[in-house]
Amino acid sequence: MALATASSYGAVPDAHGVEVLTSRTEELADDNMNDERRSPWRALAFSAAATLAIGAAVVSTHMAHDEGLLGGTGSLAAAKSQHYSHSSHHHHNKDSPTAAPTNPSTVMHGSTTIDELAAMYTPADPKASELTKELYTSLAKISYSKSFLFGHQNDQTKGQDFRDSTAGHYESDLNTATDGEEWAALYGFNLWSALNGTSMEHYVKSAFMKGGVIEVEWEADNPVTGEKLSAADCTGNPMDHILEGGSANEAWTGYLDNVVEEIQTYVVDDVQIPVMIRLFHEATGTWYWWGSSCVNSTQYVKAFQYTVDYLRDAGLNNLLVIYAPAKPSEYKDEALYELYPGDDYVDIMAWDRYGTTKYSQELKEDAHAIVPFADEHYKVPALAETGYYQGTMQNTYDADWWMDSFLKPIVENEYLSRIAYTITWTDYAEDCYWIPLEGDYTYDGFVRMSKSENVLFLDDSDWVNLPYATQIQKARKKEGGAGGSMRAIAVSMARGGAAHRPVKQSAHLAE
Numbered sequence: 090m091a092l093a094t095a096s097s098y099g100a101v102p103d104a105h106g107v108e109v110l111t112s113r114t115e116e117l118a119d120d121n122m123n124d125e126r127r128s129p130w131r132a133l134a135f136s137a138a139a140t141l142a143i144g145a146a147v148v149s150t151h152m153a154h155d156e157g158l159l160g161g162t163g164s165l166a167a168a169k170s171q172h173y174s175h176s177s178h179h180h181h182n183k184d185s186p187t188a189a190p191t192n193p194s195t196v197m198h199g200s201t202t203i204d205e206l207a208a209m210y211t212p213a214d215p216k217a218s219e220l221t222k223e224l225y226t227s228l229a230k231i232s233y234s235k236s237f238l239f240g241h242q243n244d245q246t247k248g249q250d251f252r253d254s255t256a257g258h259y260e261s262d263l264n265t266a267t268d269g270e271e272w273a274a275l276y277g278f279n280l281w282s283a284l285n286g287t288s289m290e291h292y293v294k295s296a297f298m299k300g301g302v303i304e305v306e307w308e309a310d311n312p313v314t315g316e317k318l319s320a321a322d323c324t325g326n327p328m329d330h331i332l333e334g335g336s337a338n339e340a341w342t343g344y345l346d347n348v349v350e351e352i353q354t355y356v357v358d359d360v361q362i363p364v365m366i367r368l369f370h371e372a373t374g375t376w377y378w379w380g381s382s383c384v385n386s387t388q389y390v391k392a393f394q395y396t397v398d399y400l401r402d403a404g405l406n407n408l409l410v411i412y413a414p415a416k417p418s419e420y421k422d423e424a425l426y427e428l429y430p431g432d433d434y435v436d437i438m439a440w441d442r443y444g445t446t447k448y449s450q451e452l453k454e455d456a457h458a459i460v461p462f463a464d465e466h467y468k469v470p471a472l473a474e475t476g477y478y479q480g481t482m483q484n485t486y487d488a489d490w491w492m493d494s495f496l497k498p499i500v501e502n503e504y505l506s507r508i509a510y511t512i513t514w515t516d517y518a519e520d521c522y523w524i525p526l527e528g529d530y531t532y533d534g535f536v537r538m539s540k541s542e543n544v545l546f547l548d549d550s551d552w553v554n555l556p557y558a559t560q561i562q563k564a565r566k567k568e569g570g571a572g573g574s575m576r577a578i579a580v581s582m583a584r585g586g587a588a589h590r591p592v593k594q595s596a597h598l599a600e
Contacts, residue, residue, distance in 0.1 A: 201233050203556065210467055213436050216406045220557070221363040224302065225409055225436060227555040228469045228509040235500060236543050236551055238510035239263075240275025240304065241524060242474075246292055248516045249526060256291030262516045262524040266532065267539050271546040272299060277474075277512045280307035283351040284344065285317065290354040297362045300562040301547055303355070304411070304512065306367040306474075307348070311378050312340040321376060323383035328392050345396065349403040361407035363557075366400075367473055369393055371415035371441050373423050381420075386427035393430040413439040413473040418454035425462050437509075438463035439473035448477065449498045456504035463507075472511035476523045490531050491538040500543050 201209075203226060210229040212221055231238060241263050246253055248262040263273050276296040278289045293303050310317060313325030313336075330337035355362040372389055375382035379389060397410055412435040414424035429435070440459050444451050452472070463470040477490065487494065499505050516522035525532040538544060545552045553562050 201230070203230060206230055206233070210469065212409060213433050214401055214406055214408065216401070218361055218363070218407050220360060221407050221409060223556040224363045224365075225469065227552075227557040228302075228409075228437070228471075230555055231545070231552070232469050232471075232507050232509040234551065235506050236545050237472075237499065237508050238274040238302065238545050238552065239539075240277055240302070240510055240512035241273045241515075242277035242279075242512055243515040244273045244276055245296065248524075249519050249522050256295050262522070262526060266524055266526055266535055267546075271539060272548070273301065274545055274547050274549070274552055275302040275304055275510050275512060277304045277306065280305050280348055280351065281309070281320075284310075284347045288351060288354065290351070293355050293362060293364075294357060297355075297357065298561070299547055300553065300558040302365065302510070302557075303362060304365040304367065304473075306370055308377070309344060309379075312337040312344060315340060320378060323378045326383060327378050328384040328388040331392055332395050342399065345399050345403075349400060349405060352405055352407070355407075361405075363407050363409065364405075365409045365411055365437060367411040367413050367439070368396060370411070370413040370473065372428055373414040373416060373420040381423065386423070389428050390430050394434050397430070397434045409436040410434060411437040411439050411471070411473055413441050415441045416451070416455070417458045418451065421458050425458065432466050432468075435466075435468055437471050437473075438466065438468040439471040441474040442472065443474075443476055443478045445478055449494045453498055453502045453505055456502060456508070460504040460507045469509050470507050472505075472508045474512050474514065476513045486530055488531055489534045491534040493534075496538045496541060496543065500541075 206229040207222070207226045210225055211217075212225050214221075217225075228238075241261075244261050244263055245256075245259075248260065248265070251260050253260060261272060264271060273296075276292070278292065280289075283289050289305075297303060308320040311319040311322045311324060311327055312331055313327045314322060316322065325337070327337055327341075329335065331341035332338060335341075352364055353361075355364060369377075369379045369389065369392070371377065372380055372384075374380050377383075379392070384392075393412075397408075400408060412430060414420065414428060417424035417440045424440070438459055440455050442448075442452060442455055452475070456470075456472075460470045477494075499508065499511075513523040516524050525535050539546070548562075552558050
């Protein structure tokens with residue numbers, strides 16, 4: 090996305106739907122905060138390089154659509170049973186980018202059992218670890234409910250008015266906003282930080298030992314130039330040169346070796362922590378060097394596949410790969426067919442979406458495109474990154490935004506209700522954040538949303554009782570956070586467990 094985290098980039102959507110890539114460093118913002126919390130955008134004034142990057146990155150989101158990308162290479166998965174076969178006709182008229190499909194719904198509903206889901210949904214990596222398989226099955230189960238996991242980028246590392254450099258997991262704006270009752274179920278991180286001197290190892294372990302899910306995205310620097318904070322820089326057309334034999338292959342594999350080294354530290358008792366990794370995200374946009382203004386679909390697919398193969402060959406069999414285009418309802422053919430890396434390289438079919446007044450409708454249209462495709466390919470659907478553009482609280486005066494614009498369409502729409510999880514972005518400062526605190530305009534609406542039975546946090550029984558979380562939670566409770574024997578968990582996850590909190594009250598969405 091969106092804003093950068095710990096020295097990274099972000100695509101900040103403007104009110105007209107144009108994505109503007111801003112570069113900034115969190116360290117820069119922190120250094121210049123002093124006693125007054127500064128906006129991350131204000132911090133850009135302190136960096137000439139950042140200013141140049143912004144000027145070079147303002148581009149039209151329609152460029153990719155007009156250029157006519159080449160066809161992708163992904164092949165359809167064979168149907169796993171006659172009962173679950175689907176129509177494959179989901180192409181839509183480009184002249185009507187928000188038109189709904191005319192064919193009947195292919196969305197699958199029902200109380201599918203864990204065993205059935207484990208047979209239907211298997212990780213794309215044939216060597217995936219047992220714990221990774223359990224996570225995938227658990228996410229599939231959530232997808233078939235009317236609930237979804239709520240995640241937050243950098244949840245326990247930074248907030249509106251705190252920074253935690255100790256990985257103590259003692260503070261979180263989400264936890265504060267819910268009066269200490271809830272913790273995020275899913276924790277987002279940016280690999281850029283790890284590749285530039287700030288390992289996320291202790292933060293990842295802390296979140297995992299609470300039973301949380303780990304997601305990482307990577308705003309990779311341009312491997313041709315080697316410049317820091319260069320995800321927006323298309324100089325040298327990196328996608329032309331990062332494959333084996335290319336002039337930037339050594340630099341790219343060097344980056345990948347660092348990624349492997351980082352993720353290999355995510356181990357507890359010799360058990361690899363499962364990691365959902367979002368590679369080359371928002372490629373339908375124009376703001377990254379892997380985006381539609383810099384590459385064609387053949388280059389993108391080959392680079393995606395090469396990168397996944399490299400990570401697997403290095404022994405990372407704890408990955409669930411997320412494919413997440415931006416605004417898929419506006420770029421259906423590109424997102425679903427031309428850029429799709431293939432079933433052997435994708436586990437989670439997701440998308441990123443930020444918006445303003447049309448946000449709810451755009452979410453529904455995106456889901457209408459993504460979910461039937463995910464069902465066709467037996468991939469778990471998710472809303473990988475979302476929110477009100479440039480921060481929910483400081484840019485909208487709709488006090489009920491969290492209820493009416495965010496939660497209501499997810500609960501009521503047959504496609505959107507299928508998402509397994511969503512992540513909202515980092516809280517940077519008192520005037521730049523996505524989770525509101527008491528006194529913020531949309532705080533009351535956020536609290537009401539958090540009490541909905543459809544929104545799952547770390548300790549909610551509908552999540553705790555699923556295979557991935559249950560034994561981790563039990564070990565954490567029993568050992569006071571030490572985690573008990575994770576080796577046993579990896580070998581055989583228990584099917585169930587005692588609920589740790591009362592069932593929440595249903596949200597009154599009609600209010």
